[in-house]
Amino acid sequence: MSLEGRAIGIALTGSHCTVPEVVPIIDNLVESGAAVTVIMSASVASTDTRFGKAQDLCEHLERITGNQVIDTIAKAEPIGPKRMFECLAVAPCTGNTLAKLALGIIDTVVTMAAKAHLRNGRPLVIGVSTNDGLAGSAPNIGTLLCKKNVYFVPFGQDDPLGKPNSLVFRVSDLVQAIELALEGRQMQPILVDNRKR
Ligand SMILES: Cc1cc2nc3c(=O)[nH]c(=O)nc-3n(C[C@H](O)[C@H](O)[C@H](O)COP(=O)(O)O)c2cc1C
Numbered sequence: 106m107s108l109e110g111r112a113i114g115i116a117l118t119g120s121h122c123t124v125p126e127v128v129p130i131i132d133n134l135v136e137s138g139a140a141v142t143v144i145m146s147a148s149v150a151s152t153d154t155r156f157g158k159a160q161d162l163c164e165h166l167e168r169i170t171g172n173q174v175i176d177t178i179a180k181a182e183p184i185g186p187k188r189m190f191e192c193l194a195v196a197p198c199t200g201n202t203l204a205k206l207a208l209g210i211i212d213t214v215v216t217m218a219a220k221a222h223l224r225n226g227r228p229l230v231i232g233v234s235t236n237d238g239l240a241g242s243a244p245n246i247g248t249l250l251c252k253k254n255v256y257f258v259p260f261g262q263d264d265p266l267g268k269p270n271s272l273v274f275r276v277s278d279l280v281q282a283i284e285l286a287l288e289g290r291q292m293q294p295i296l297v298d299n300r301k302r
Contacts, residue, residue, distance in 0.1 A: 114141075118149060123273065146213055150214075181215075181218040185221030192229075192230060194232065194282075199235055231258065232274035233258075236271045250295075259295050259299075261273070
């Protein structure tokens with residue numbers, strides 16, 4: 106399956122070390138002909154970190170995709186009524202956004218985008234990236250695994266000895282997980298060996 110011509114939303118949340126790994130995937134998606142719009146959580150849109158400057162990221166993504174970044178709840182609301190995306194991926198998804206998605210708390214740009222998108226019965230793909238994946242976030246991952254139209258990018262422990270509770274999705278599986286979600290299928294195996302070597 107190809108994503109050529111498909112309308113895809115990619116929502117970035119504040120796993121700031123993972124965002125730069127997702128940017129080349131977005132570049133490739135656009136090159137392969139997908140119509141991509143990026144959504145940014147407030148922390149991604151406003152935080153300069155050692156991994157890069159927020160404004161540079163925003164400018165790059167707007168230039169590459171040709172679409173304005175969605176960075177307010179008001180801009181995210183039309184995603185539902187306008188049926189903007191065939192698939193929306195939240196990747197990386199922080200422990201914070203995971204918790205809100207699991208509990209139906211809609212007070213951020215990305216949770217608004219997800220809620221608006223899910224109302225149309227369309228697939229939401231989650232790429233979890235959080236140091237407490239096997240601790241505080243574990244119940245939220247479990248809740249979302251059981252939700253209709255929610256799929257996960259395969260994930261695993263990235264540093265079992267150094268950060269035993271940390272889970273990170275496999276960035277290189279993001280596109281395939283989206284392709285399968287568009288067919289109503291969960292990419293398998295969900296649990297992968299994701300140690301950085
Ligand atoms: C440099 C840096 C790296 C971070 N990395 C992560 C991360 O990998 N996973 C995570 O869940 N939170 C991480 N955080 C914390 C989130 O950015 C923070 O919880 C924020 O409130 C998330 O908001 P959002 O989910 O709306 O983007 C990081 C924060 C900073 C400053």
